[in-house]
Amino acid sequence: MKGNSTKDGAVWEFLRRLRVYPGERHEVFGDVKKLVTEEFVRQKYLEITPIPMTDPPEFNYQWGPRATKETSKRDILHFVAKIQGKDPTFWMSQYTEAEATP
Structure with missing residues (x-):
């Protein structure tokens, strides 16, 4: 997202x-x-x-x-990354936001 x-x-x-x-x-x-x-x-x-x-x-x-x-943005991002076979940092702006959100 x-x-x-x-x-x-x-x-x-x-x-x-x-x-x-x-x-x-x-x-x-x-x-x-x-x-x-x-x-x-x-x-x-x-x-x-x-x-x-x-x-x-x-x-x-x-x-x-x-x-x-x-759930959390972090969990969803990691799920999507796993499905697509990518590292979560591939989506850097979403990764930064997800890691900053408690």
Whole structure:
């Protein structure tokens, strides 16, 4: 995430890299798009806000209060780095922020 938020297109692209497709039913997650855009929002893991004057409509995704309480930016960065086979310092600005956050 850049600036503590990311656009919906980046979320879906990341999930595609994990072979989790928003338009297809997943054997573990079920309806992935509904899980992310409705269930994770309802449970306060994500906050989704529309980006004004975008056509087609675009949305910003941010951590919700529950995600902030249950995990850390550092843990997420290390998880993403492991999945992508990179060192967390590959994303230096995010690494610096994650290490500075308690």
